Amino acid sequence: MLTRIAYSSQATRDLALADLQGLLAEARERNGAAGIGGALVYVDGVFLQILEGESAALSALMDKIARDTRHREVTVFERSAIDKRAFAAWHMAYLTPGAEQVSAWAGLDAGVTIEALLADMRSNPQLLPRVLISIVEALADD
Template sequence: MMYHIVYQSTAVEPFNSEPMQAMLEHSRRKNRRIGITGLLLYSNGNILQILEGEEPIVHELYKLIQHDVRHTNVITLADGPISQRMFSDWSMGFQDIADQDFKHILSCVEARQLPPTSRVEVDEPLLNLIKSFVEDEQPRL
């Protein structure tokens, strides 16, 4: 059974292209090695990330992410089992998106959120919506 975690956070300092590229390259190498796939959306310091993989590995990686000093206000939006990977082709897909698109995606995720004590997977239609913003923009893999 696959597992995913979806979270949002705020960069301590907005990323410019060089630090972002270095972070993505490091993450992609590590993710390929440990079997994680996913997507990172970025918009003016705002981050939304989806991590997919085996449950213990996803949780271990997320604990590291939660303590990463490059961002703050890490909020878990979804945490639960999934029937299949939605981002299987991307060790870490990435897209810098417009503020309005980021706000739209976040409002859709929040509208489907359950109380924190019963978080489960984000449903497939919502993941397809998130993926469509990236596919339309030709994501940098």
């Protein structure tokens, strides 16, 4: 079943750009082979990741991701069946927006911190799809 998972996590230390690029290169190659797409957003030490693919492949990947020591507090916001991929074109898109950009995507006031935004997402499940759609639009503009 085609499924989407969205989660947030906290980087365990300040990841160097080279580390992130390594992680991403590895993820792209594996995701391509597993038919998984999505986007990885890194902002102020917080990861937001959206993954789309077959349910079993996603479960296997999430098990690995949850055990990865490069981050902690892996919190799944959404796991749902989808009819169609939003991220069909991206094995793993990567963005490092500022917190202000993320607030704008979420339709919130500038100046909102990423922590406040995550708290909002936890209490308002509608927020994440909104951010997700804005990310797809931002990517499509590139």
